Amino acid sequence: MNTALKITAFAAGLATVFGTSYGLGHVTGSTSTKPSTAAHAGHGSAAEPSDPGGGGASADAGRLPGGLQISERGYTLSLGDPYVTAGAPIDLRFRILGADGKPVTAYRPAHGKELHLIVAPRDLSSFQHLHPTRAADGTWRASADLPAAGEYRVFADFTPAGASQGLTLGADLHAAGDLRPVPPARTGRTVTVDGYRVTLTGDLTPGRSTRLSLAVAKDGRPVTDLQPYLGAYGHLVALRVGDLAYLHVHPDGEPGDAGTAPGPDITFTTTAPSRGGYRLFLDFRHEGVVRTAAFTVNATEGPADSATPSPSASASASASAGHEGEHRH
Structure with a gap:
């Protein structure tokens, strides 16, 4: 089977797994009572209020965990080119589009940055936490390393200006090459x-x-x-x-x-x-x-x-x- 067919078959299998995830509960963030935690609460859609009764269950358990959707609450993560070649750094470009279809150009910083970008392959064999730069027209750019072929997930963690709560959007990035997926590493604590x-x-x-x-x-x-x-x-x-x-x-x-x-x-x-x-x-x-x-x-x-x-x-x-x-x- 040639490389293109291998990647196509792998992507189809991932789509099946991804499709089954939508019925799962919502991820919550830090519930520390220290004053500093309040400053963290708006960072990303993972930061949800916890059960005031102390049980730790999410107060909004019906919502999906962050990063599973490319579009949420009127905002959409739009990758410039989701089809790339593995083995060398790539110039990753993307925009956050508002409900009107126009790029978002104003954000509320969290931890000193307007947007945090995570790039990880579907087999989770690597991880990158990047901080891209934004042009005046709302286009973000970052250099990302894709060491191996396969399906990658790009997560944009941000809070639009004027919004009371942040969110995390996710999109797939397809890296061509010799696909050799591996299971997550298992060693110790x-x-x-x-x-x-x-x-x-x-x-x-x-x-x-x-x-x-x-x-x-x-x-x-x-x-x-x-x-x-x-x-x-x-x-x-x-x-x-x-x-x-x-x-x-x-x-x-x-x-x-x-x-x-x-x-x-x-x-x-x-x-x-x-x-x-x-x-x-x-x-x-x-x-x-x-x-x-x-x-x-x-x-x-x-x-x-x-x-x-x-x-x-x-x-x-x-x-x-x-x-x-x-x-x-």
């Missing part, structure tokens, strides 16, 4: 990135608010001088394996709030919308370099202990080192 060891504690429980803590160490010693990156000591993006439902959460607390230490622990509160596997991508900055640690975690039914990993919850991890050139501003 500790990941090594450029000599740094990142350890994950905590489990995901479907429909319930749970806490995840990620501790950073280097040369056997805890890192206690993490540097702020986009206004926080760490950023976490979670993608559901199978359909890439998107969750962009933020840590409990922020630099300068008098209650958040610069490491070694970065803590997040989040809710998984369903059972299944999730890829967690943590960006952290130390000694002037942004690095990414990636974990694969299963969300299983039952109570989760926020302090001790459940022995029944399997977790795996992989890591990729990201330099400033891969976290473009």
Whole structure:
């Protein structure tokens, strides 16, 4: 079978998986009671209010998780050219169109940026968190690396000017080449990135608010001088394996709030919308370099202990080192 047929067959299979995702629940964001969390709440459609009764269930459970739709609330993500060639950096161009069909040119910044762009292949073997530049006509541009052929998902996380709530739109990017999909990496709860060891504690429980803590160490010693990156000591993006439902959460607390230490622990509160596997991508900055640690975690039914990993919850991890050139501003 030639390359074009391989990619066509793979895309058809993904369309079937994607189509089954629409009945699943909504992903919620951080529910920390610290004042800093309120500043995070408008960032992306994943930031939804939680159940005031403390159960952790989404207050808007009927909505889809972020990133599954190319159009939502009158806004549409329009890629300039969704058909590219893998193996070399590409000039990715796109626009956010309003209900009138015109490009949006005014945004409300979140964490110092008007728009956060995530690019990941459907097999979740890599991850890029980019910050594109916008021209006056509303066209966004970013250089993206597509190391392998396959189907990629592009997520635009933004808040239009005047809107009370942000949203995340997703679109498919098709990269031609020799398609060799791989399953998500499965190793353990500790990941090594450029000599740094990142350890994950905590489990995901479907429909319930749970806490995840990620501790950073280097040369056997805890890192206690993490540097702020986009206004926080760490950023976490979670993608559901199978359909890439998107969750962009933020840590409990922020630099300068008098209650958040610069490491070694970065803590997040989040809710998984369903059972299944999730890829967690943590960006952290130390000694002037942004690095990414990636974990694969299963969300299983039952109570989760926020302090001790459940022995029944399997977790795996992989890591990729990201330099400033891969976290473009």
